[in-house]
Amino acid sequence: MPRKPTKNPRLVDRDYDILDHLARYRLTTRDVLHRLFFDDSEINAVTKVTSRLTDHGFLNKYEWAPNRNYFVIGRESARIMGVSPKKCKPLGSQTLPKELATLMFCCMGDERRERLKVSELQKQYPDLLARKIDNSHYYVDRAEDGAVRLAFIRVDQGGTCDHIARRCEKDLEDRANMPSFRQLVDSDRFMIAIITASDDKAERVRETIRRRTWPVRFRVAVVKELAQLIARSIDG
Secondary structure (H helix, E strand, O other): OOOOOOOOOOOOHHHHHHHHHHHHHOOEOHHHHHHHHOOOOOHHHHHHHHHHHHHOOOEEEEEEEOOEEEEEEOHHHHHHHOOOHHHHOOOOOOHHHHHHHHHHHHHOOOOOOOEOOHHHHHHHOHHHOOOOOOOOOEEEEEOOOOOEEEEEEEEOOOOOHHHHHHHHHHHHHHHOOOHHHHHHHHOOOEEEEEEEOOHHHHHHHHHHHHOOOOOOEEEEEEOOHHHHHHHHHHHO
8 A cells, every 4th residue: 555645644554454354354353463563563553553643533443342452443543545535334234253263264264265355356367257147255275285376265154054056056157257256267276265153163164065066165264253253144
């Protein structure tokens, strides 16, 4: 992100790094920020920075579970980034699980991953972008054997395993006529990553996937925070 001038002199390089991170993931948490930007400090160092940025309008803080908060950009960050003030609002009950699970999957697992911005996807695979499909949940998957694949993230929001499989089939169907997608599939360079809320559900998803024939590989991962978010969505 360009270092644009601001009336507030408090912004430092790490603050801009946090805003870059939010531009990529749409939201973040204190634990994620601690791991990415404060690994040489105690967690209270994160709190001091987020409190300062919130006080000056660069971050907005919302609760996603009792005593558990997430941050999005504030009005001053929206001004600097040139994006809609709507990005400063709390995420909806369907969007929040998807975005938080993506954040945790990419930033808090044993392997660090990086979600692709739409602009990055457009630069690398311009014909993968299309209307009425999700263009914002891709990352580059690096397997233990060295294989590199473009991966699409599908987040389980409480549906049955068969429902998840059908959604994955639809993800592939929606992209079937795109030349770049066909080339990636034919060369074993595309996969789907399914994020679910528990080890038990993950194993049942894997079994459901194994019962069908697919042209791509899968990765099934667990983000335990999803359980609370799904329950909250159902209760709400």
